[in-house]
Amino acid sequence: MGIGYVDGAYNRATGTRSAFDGLSDALEREGHPRMISLSGDREPEVQERLWYERMTLSPGGRKVYGYRWWQGQKWYQIHPDTVAPPRSSNHEARRSNDLKWPYNSDTLAARRAEELAPRFNITREGKNFRELWHWTHWGSLGRIETPASTGGTTTPTPAPAPSILKELEDMDKAVIVHLTVNKKTTWLLIGATVPGGYRATNAQETANAWAHIYGPSKKLKDQAELDVALREAKALAASWLAQQKKIHS
Ligand SMILES: [Zn+2]
Known part of the structure; x- marks a missing residue:
């Protein structure tokens, strides 16, 4: 059956998708749950939007959760969720998935997944930054397929005449x-x-x-x-x- 995706999540790189398919199938064969991705690829403009939603140069009176350096400046995190600087995340590189339970915490299934993962060129990269749900494929990306949607309902509207x-x-x-x-x-x-x-x-x-x-x-x-x-x-x-x-x- 391979890895599943919630609405809006996808992996466009065939290499990444088939690696996660392989790992998920191997786990299922041993009686563990199928892997479900809550968030896979992130398009660069989405990552950028998230960055500007969650980070600011001038937090003012807002609650600050931490800070990060980007482009030589100190940015303050004003949202409880962390965000990688634009162009630095393996989600943007089309390599990562944030997985649903039981692959998001320290469970038996997740530990077994860690053991099997290297066969598929996958590691639990998020262990390095306390995001146990974040898994990354390091092998060949393969083909990047164009349809970026998994069952979404929006169809692209024809572009009006360029004005800008x-x-x-x-x-x-x-x-x-x-x-x-x-x-x-x-x-x-x-x-x-x-x-x-x-x-x-x-x-x-x-x-x-x-x-x-x-x-x-x-x-x-x-x-x-x-x-x-x-x-x-x-x-x-x-x-x-x-x-x-x-x-x-
Ligand atoms: Zn992630």
């Missing part, structure tokens, strides 16, 4: 856009030279700092517009990078 790119034809510029959903605002700083094409924040103070440099933020009307902006941002950064390589090669 127009302002960015001058590649030295960057613009700020924002979207408010359920009273929560996300700001994006978009520009060809911004790594990956954009940065995202939910922190007003960060948005203010950006606005100080790049001018007022443009309001987006819905999530679809935000998705378009993200897609454009990535394409823009990729074409800028390609252009730079051409210039410098």
Whole structure:
């Protein structure tokens, strides 16, 4: 049967998926429960969003759970759950799964899983940072398959005409856009030279700092517009990078 996934969890790398399938099957054959992943791959933009939700440079009066250094700055954790800095997590590398009980704590099944795991190039990586549920595959990733969804109900809506790119034809510029959903605002700083094409924040103070440099933020009307902006941002950064390589090669 292989590893199972809760709604929204997935492994796109065939190598990672089949390694976990193999380990889960081996455990099942010995009478242990099937492995269920609560969280597998994380797309870079999701990891970034989590980071800005949970970490801040200026915690103010909020409860601080810890801190981490990222890009030379000290960030304060203002959410009870930890988060790895963007681009550093093995979830982003499409190698890790956070598993459900009994593979999330010190149980008989989990101990047996640890014994069998090396056969499948898997370790209980989370043991190193007190996250017993976090297991990682270190072998070949194989193919990265495109459908990122496991039974989700959303279908991608066709993109409306690009509107943000127009302002960015001058590649030295960057613009700020924002979207408010359920009273929560996300700001994006978009520009060809911004790594990956954009940065995202939910922190007003960060948005203010950006606005100080790049001018007022443009309001987006819905999530679809935000998705378009993200897609454009990535394409823009990729074409800028390609252009730079051409210039410098
Ligand atoms: Zn994890």
